[in-house]
Amino acid sequence: GDSVTQMEGPVTLSEEAFLTINCTYTATGYPSLFWYVQYPGEGLQLLLKATKADDKGSNKGFEATYRKETTSFHLEKGSVQVSDSAVYFCALSFSGSARQLTFGSGTQLTVLP
């Protein structure tokens, strides 16, 4: 079945450091890809998405590029802030009736001042 694999956490960085969180997927076909963020005590918020190969999603300084050849969608940010501390989830879905999301296990990011 479809699955998403994320780099294991937790990840701890100093403020202004460069962030990469790796995400690869296994799927038959070409899904849409997403990054969601979950702040403590809150639900999931969509951070960015890409719907086809070579698309780049971006939001709030975060970027991810849909790489079909490597089945990857790695999340990057050039300079993290303390406020970026959260759990980040990579996810996929297919067009069709339910379009349910299949999530990775999440990566906890802590940014220290």
Add this chain to the structure above:
Amino acid sequence: ETGVTQSPTHLIKTRGQQVTLRCSSQSGHNTVSWYQQALGQGPQFIFQYYREEENGRGNFPPRFSGLQFPNYSSELNVNALELDDSALYLCASSARLAGDYEQYFGPGTRLTVT
């Protein structure tokens, strides 16, 4: 515009009991999906409701059931609770229009089964 709301926020139940969780979808949204998020894991799709009918189901047993009402709000019912049902239950609504199916998540209900 009101976002997705869920109630209650927290709930403690005993093994074998039944529980009902509630979700109010975002204004203008006609589709509700439910997810289970165990501690330290990503959310797992339980099922989706569209126009009051189940429209897709994940790998969950029949004791997980749901309803959607004419105002598009939804309930998740779990019978015969087991310890492994302890999790954060997330509701997400979407507009199911041509093109963008973005799902908007509520804050979740934390269920503890003892």
